[in-house]
Amino acid sequence: MTATIQGPFRSAIAMSCRTRFAPSPTGFLHIGGARTALFCWLEARHRGGAFVLRIEDTDRERSTQASVDAILDGMNWLGLGWDEGPVFQTARFDRYRQVAEELVAAGKAYCAYETREELDAMRARQEAAGIKPRYDGYWRDRTDPPPDRPRVIRFKNPTTGKVAWEDRVKGRIEISNEELDDLIIWRSDEHPTYNFAVVVDDVDMRISDVIRGDDHVNNTPRQINLYEALGAPLPAFAHLPMIHGPDGAKLSKRHGAVSVMQYRDDGYLPWALLNYIVRLGWSHGDQEIFSIDEMVRLFSVGDVNQSASRFDFDKLRWVNQHWMRHDDPARIAPHLEWQLRDLGLDPAAGPNPADVVVALRDRCHTLREMAEKARVWYAEFESYDEQAVAKHAGGRARECLEAAHAALAGVPRAEWSPPAIDAALRRAAEAVGEGLGKVAQPLRVAMTGTAVSPSIDHTVFLAGQPRALARIERLLARLPSPAG
């Protein structure tokens, strides 16, 4: 009996989860924003709820269409799809105006007529006196005739008591109303302010869990007072700790990548980036590697910890390599192709990229490095590393290369594969009475012009039979002729 009631009841609660990611379009999607978006997305997915994307573009000065596009591109590249939106706040001005006017009519907000200069002066006086700058409430209860000056609408914040909430990550937070002042909700230029628009939107969109950076904790009590004035049910709040740069300072350009799209350019897999950032502030025991499905299954914003973390590029690189090594090569290949093209190489002018992934994924940490190392199979190299030639092309290199050439030429075209090549090279080594290494090193120089490459069978395989033989001939041609 209990079980039959429990099931539907519980899912009804889960269904009510609605989260939103609400960036302002004043730049690209940065790494902190990406993690906030991820956590919002995961919380909604985990609870079978909805994830809403909202663009907070009420600041006409700083908002740009290019930024909107950049944010959308970032979200799409990461694979964080939204169920509703994008909703633009600029499309909702009438609604904000209506709510602001209702608040005034209800005596919960009022018009104030100070100029910016007067407010600046007030602030300066308060700071000089060493007290917290706050609006003094001059117009709060005035009934004077309104002066002939631009007006703003201010919210009548309660003057006594305190605001408290149970933050899902920070725990209980309390702030006295005496710390707060009457915030402006409607500007003199007839636009809503952030703190007001957010609340109206979150109420209208029935957001159940407000998940955002902890730079917003100080805004929360004012917003809670607004919810109450509106008679709206309170959502749960979850304030995420910040992400700093490796040196503990705010993450900035000088740390390397700030925009998530830069991570694509630098050769990271989107799901690897997600795996790395999900572990910044969240964990599940000792587990380090999470597929997207696992994250959805295991994540809860209530498990996020409370302290700021630093971005560690070394660990990101490790996570990225992990996914390059453990995913299906076919899933990695398109990303490698993107990098090859970005380097000006034609993926069709060489081996199947999936085969390149198999050969190189143990040897690099990013797709960028992989593409650079793959260059030798998509274009001819121009010169040899002379040190490599000096070290490996002396001694019996000529005999070894000739034996390798003969052995490789004997591999039927249809059987051209790493195992067949390995067998051929071992036969060649045996024929000249040397270990495989004596054949492999000069051959490696012949194949790549350098002394470093993947295992010799793959290195030769990826070159393809005609190109492999040609490259052996090319090296042989520059070696001194055999004595006698």
Added chain:
RNA sequence: GCUCCCUUCGUCUAGUGGCCUAGGACGUCGCCCUCUCAAGGCGAAAACACGAGUUCGAAACUCGUAGGGAGCGCCA
């Protein structure tokens, strides 16, 4: 200045009063493996900010101190 938040190895973290002479991972170092470079295996160094208190017992609870962060806009 005021308010709020935070503090376990270099870094990300486990830890919810005894299982902790504090575990894992990245990074670092050493050894093994080996056709180069990697990857992999094994191992090492490395942390509870400090001080009081609560308790039979504190990394965990409370209070201070120090340090760090955020906010205090007609920005979001």
